[in-house]
């Protein structure tokens with residue numbers, strides 16, 4: 001599989017979130033470029049550590065922003081974040097027990113997160129934010 005190249009099509013219209021999503025794409029690309037990585041490899045352990053931190057930081061930014069702007073899909077969106085954290089935590093446990101399939105599960109999960117969450121759920125920020133920007137500011 002070829003590494004993912006960032007283009008404007010991946011942009012959700014909020015600069016901070018795009019920058020954070022690029023971090024996820026870099027992690028995904030690191031997995032793609034190291035297809036033979038084993039469960040106990042540095043690649044897998046670095047990525048699991050970084051993903052745990054990424055989920056804390058990035059999801060908090062998105063959720064704070066959604067709350068601040070009365071975003072209508074906050075609950076559904078937050079549920080997906082909860083699922084992601086749970087999956088990453090489970091993968092950390094699986095990795096420390098040496099389960100062989102961790103690298104493949106991790107790669108597939110990151111690809112599907114990009115397609116299903118970032119390009120679907122996060123992408124809905126774009127039109128919402130455009131509308132927000134076009135409204136005159138109160139006060």
Ligand SMILES: [Fe+2]
Pocket residue numbers: 017021058062118122
């Ligand atoms: Fe996101």
Ligand SMILES: [Fe+2]
Pocket residue numbers: 062077081117121122
């Ligand atoms: Fe999100």
